Amino acid sequence: MQVLQVVNQRNGLKAAEVAAETGIPRPTVYRLLETLEGLGFVGRDHSSDKWRPTLQTKSLSSGFRDEDWVSQSAVPEMVRLGREILWPLDLVIFNDHRMEIRESTHNISPYSIDHGMVGLMLPVLETAGGRAYLAFSQEEESAQTIRGLLAKERQTHPVMLSDGPLEYVLEQSRKLGVGFRREGYRLATQSISAPIFRDTRVIACLTIIWTGSALSFDSAVERYRDKLVATARRISLALEQV
Structure with a gap:
C-alpha cells in the first residue's frame, strides 16, 4: 500500500x-x-x-477530477496516433491561466526536439492548445477566460497575436476545426490542436507539433487534421463511458 x-x-x-x-x-x-x-x-x-x-x-479519492479521467482515456489514443504520424503530441488542460501539458508522446517520437514536457506550463493565447480551448469553449466561458487572461497580463482589446488579432485567430480556428499556431511561441515549430469534450465543456486539447522547416502548415493540416480530430472525438466518446 x-x-x-x-x-x-x-x-x-x-x-x-x-x-x-x-x-x-x-x-x-x-x-x-x-x-x-x-x-x-x-x-x-x-x-x-x-x-x-x-x-x-x-475514484476512491475525494480529490478525483475530470482531468484525471481524460489523461487515462487519452494516453492509448495518443500513443496509437503518435506511432502512426511520428510527430509528437501533447495533451493540455487549462490550469490557472496557463495550458498545462498533462501527457506527451515526445519521448517516443523520433522527430521530437523536446523531452520531459509533462508538467510544463504554456501561454494560452500563443499556443494552438490555448486557442483551441478558447475557440471551442462555450461563448460565455471563453469570454470570461479571455477577460481573466487580459486582466492578469494587463492587456486591453484589441489583442494582437503573432498570427493576427485574437478574434480573427479564434474564428479561423473554428473554421479549421482546430486551434493553430503558425508563428510566435517556439519559432522552429508549428502546431494544431483539437478540443476534447466532456458533455458540452472543453476539458482538454490534443496538439500535434511539427518542425516548420520539414513540413508546411497547409501540408500538415491536410495530412493530420482529420486524424487529430477523430482521435480527440474518440477520447471524448470514451469519457462518456466513465
Whole structure:
C-alpha cells in the first residue's frame, strides 16, 4: 500500500522515483508495481515511463477530477496516433491561466526536439492548445477566460497575436476545426490542436507539433487534421463511458 499511496499522491512516478520515495529496493518496487497493475490499480505510461494511478484508484479519492479521467482515456489514443504520424503530441488542460501539458508522446517520437514536457506550463493565447480551448469553449466561458487572461497580463482589446488579432485567430480556428499556431511561441515549430469534450465543456486539447522547416502548415493540416480530430472525438466518446 505504501507504493500505491506514493504513486497516487504524486500522480505518477518512475519506478526509481518510487524506490527513492519509499526506501524499498528497486527490484521489489518493480514486482509490487506489476502486481498492482495486474489488480487494476496502476498503469504504466510508456511515453514517460511513469507508473500512474488508474481510475479505479482515483475514484476512491475525494480529490478525483475530470482531468484525471481524460489523461487515462487519452494516453492509448495518443500513443496509437503518435506511432502512426511520428510527430509528437501533447495533451493540455487549462490550469490557472496557463495550458498545462498533462501527457506527451515526445519521448517516443523520433522527430521530437523536446523531452520531459509533462508538467510544463504554456501561454494560452500563443499556443494552438490555448486557442483551441478558447475557440471551442462555450461563448460565455471563453469570454470570461479571455477577460481573466487580459486582466492578469494587463492587456486591453484589441489583442494582437503573432498570427493576427485574437478574434480573427479564434474564428479561423473554428473554421479549421482546430486551434493553430503558425508563428510566435517556439519559432522552429508549428502546431494544431483539437478540443476534447466532456458533455458540452472543453476539458482538454490534443496538439500535434511539427518542425516548420520539414513540413508546411497547409501540408500538415491536410495530412493530420482529420486524424487529430477523430482521435480527440474518440477520447471524448470514451469519457462518456466513465
